[in-house]
Amino acid sequence: MRGAFDHILHWRLLPGSHAFPGPDGGTCINEAAIVAAGLPYRAIRSSADCPPCFSRPLAAYALGLNDAMPDAERPRLMSFVLRLSGSADDPAVExxxxxxxxxxxxxxxxxxxxxxxxxxxxxxxxxxxxxxxxxxxxxxxxxxxxxxxxxxxxxxxxxxxxxxxxxxxxxxxxxxxxxxxxxxxxxxxxxxxxxxxxxxxxxxxxxxxxxxRQAPPLAVETARRRMDEARAGIA
Structure with a gap:
């Protein structure tokens, strides 16, 4: 699966937070997941900045990996772009x-x-x-x-x-x-x-x-369209 989603979604994962995805489509994992889900874009500096529908521990762990991974390893996270939104659950599950x-x-x-x-x-x-x-x-x-x-x-x-x-x-x-x-x-x-x-x-x-709780299924084509629109500045 490694490398598949970054090719399909036309997106790059980068360390750190970003004001808005530029033409290269570069953001962290949680920012990319926000765009893919069709939610209002926001810069993510910690899991507390994520929308309420994001599981806080999952978002925190994913963000930590995203920021620490070498560029060659970071594409391993791309498949999670479709899975973080909608993952929030009750305190016992978290x-x-x-x-x-x-x-x-x-x-x-x-x-x-x-x-x-x-x-x-x-x-x-x-x-x-x-x-x-x-x-x-x-x-x-x-x-x-x-x-x-x-x-x-x-x-x-x-x-x-x-x-x-x-x-x-x-x-x-x-x-x-x-x-x-x-x-x-x-x-x-x-x-x-x-x-x-x-x-x-x-x-x-x-x-x-x-x-x-599992995130509702998000079609790859829908996510790709949303991310392409964000890259073009029309989202």
């Missing part, structure tokens, strides 16, 4: 989505990072976490352990090891927060160790979108 983003970040993104700095026991603790509370505890323990490695490496003048451990500490610290945007920040930190993290992070977003 909490379940946030929990999923946090739990799966700890289980699937952190272990590879921790193994890179020889924290194998902490990596296994994250990988085998069964529920949110266990995952948060495992991530906090990993953050502490990675920070200790970074401090020891700095004192010993082992700068490369120290920098890698500090990056692992940062990823674990973000992952330990039960917050959608923090989960995206953890993905960004983990991607420093492996670009394969981006595909896994997008898969986690797709799974979270499957929890609760």
């Amino acid at each position: 909490a379940a989505r946030t929990a999923h983003l946090t739990l799966q970040t700890v289980r699937r993104l952190l272990p590879g990072v921790l193994e890179q700095v020889a924290l194998t026991a902490e990596a296994e603790g994250c990988r085998t976490a069964d529920h949110l509370e266990e995952a948060v505890a495992a991530a906090r323990a990993a953050s502490w352990a990675a920070g200790s490695v970074a401090d020891a490496a700095a004192r010993g003048g082992v700068w490369i090891r120290g920098a890698r451990a500090a990056a692992a500490c940062r990823a674990a610290t973000f992952a330990a927060e039960t917050d959608a945007r923090a989960a995206a920040d953890a993905a960004e930190a983990a991607a420093l160790f492996s670009p394969a993290v981006w595909a896994e992070a997008v898969a986690i977003l797709d799974e979270a979108l499957a929890i609760g």
Whole structure:
């Protein structure tokens, strides 16, 4: 699916917020979703700027990925342009989505990072976490352990090891927060160790979108027409 929607929709995803799509059709993921849904355009700087019909945790996670991804990876998000509008649900569902983003970040993104700095026991603790509370505890323990490695490496003048451990500490610290945007920040930190993290992070977003209310089906042709009109300045 990667690359298909950006070709069909004639749109580019760019980091940051934008006053209005120019001739190149460049906006962030949530701004593109607003245009595709036929809603009044607005610049999005955080998930709080999204229309009420957008799920806040999903929008926050998608925006975090959008802003952090390299240009070559960002098209992975294009299929979500058709799915974010209409995804808002009741607080219990939104909490379940946030929990999923946090739990799966700890289980699937952190272990590879921790193994890179020889924290194998902490990596296994994250990988085998069964529920949110266990995952948060495992991530906090990993953050502490990675920070200790970074401090020891700095004192010993082992700068490369120290920098890698500090990056692992940062990823674990973000992952330990039960917050959608923090989960995206953890993905960004983990991607420093492996670009394969981006595909896994997008898969986690797709799974979270499957929890609760689904956006009404939006025809690709309808979305493309609306986005072409916006590019032309006639929307």
